[in-house]
């Protein structure tokens with residue numbers, strides 16, 4: 001069987017060939033994925049991982065694509081989308097067990113409705129639970145890492161593995177879950193709270209985001225905050241606001257956001273990232289590091 005016959009055999013949800021990644025990233029940029037896969041469950045994921053090993057193909061895992069700059073040449077090999085089939089939430093006492101494809105906002109809303117406290121900060125972060133765990137997503141002083149009671153992955157050998165909190169190290173916008181396999185599920189430990197107050201908290205955080213964030217396509221904060229100084233403040237003080245290359249522009253509303261004004265290429269965005277870094281380096285001697293992940297090939 002050739003690769004395409006194998007993929008058709010494994011995937012009930014199918015796959016697409018040469019699928020533009022711009023359709024799957026919040027920045028709306030990115031060239032084609034050779035094979036874009038829609039796995040329906042864990043068994044299919046295990047088979048995909050085994051096939052990938054046999055065929056010696058690269059494999060990239062995609063959540064909601066909200067922290068990614070995919071270059072214009074796209075991604076070689078397989079892109080595995082952890083989407084709808086992995087979107088579920090179940091209550092277990094004061095914990096929630098959820099699939100890696102569950103949108104964070106949905107999780108925060110459900111926790112509030114259940115009267116479970118701890119996930120309010122996640123309301124409005126546009127990623128999936130899987131992406132949030134890899135990135136240790138956080139906001140308003142809260143992070144996903146400390147809530148984790150268990151993470152279930154499909155290992156690079158194609159086995160289902162349950163990771164305990166002591167197996168996982170979370171840092172500022174990073175974790176050692178990166179590259180360890182495909183996250184399929186997590187159990188989050190919360191605390192009892194008052195549902196009405198928690199629902200109000202969720203609404204407040206969402207309103208705060210609408211107030212602070214630009215509306216054009218972006219990937220959220222581009223740069224990590226260096227110790228003691230928010231990156232956005234440094235960019236603004238270096239005269240970065242409004243800088244643009246092609247249709248990529250540093251947002252006037254939030255200097256740590258680069259927005260796609262319509263038709264930007266990944267190359268525009270990457271060049272603008274470099275320009276902003278240079279400006280901040282010249283003015284303050286600080287080397288900004290990206291929080292967004294840059295993947296794929298140049299055209």
Ligand SMILES: Cc1cc2nc3c(=O)[nH]c(=O)nc-3n(C[C@H](O)[C@H](O)[C@H](O)COP(=O)(O)OP(=O)(O)OC[C@H]3O[C@@H](n4cnc5c(N)ncnc54)[C@H](O)[C@@H]3O)c2cc1C
Nearest residue numbers: 063064065066067127128130131132137138139183219220
């Ligand atoms: C408007 C806006 C606001 C934002 N605000 C915040 C914020 O307040 N705080 C914050 O932390 N982030 C924020 N972000 C960034 C982003 O939403 C988070 O980093 C989010 O957690 C990424 O999740 P994702 O599903 O989109 O991941 P993706 O962008 O799809 O992937 C990110 C990384 O995780 C890996 N990955 C994804 N899913 C899996 C999986 N199931 N198994 C293994 N690896 C996986 C990918 O390979 C990639 O390396 C914002 C983004 C936008 C566009």
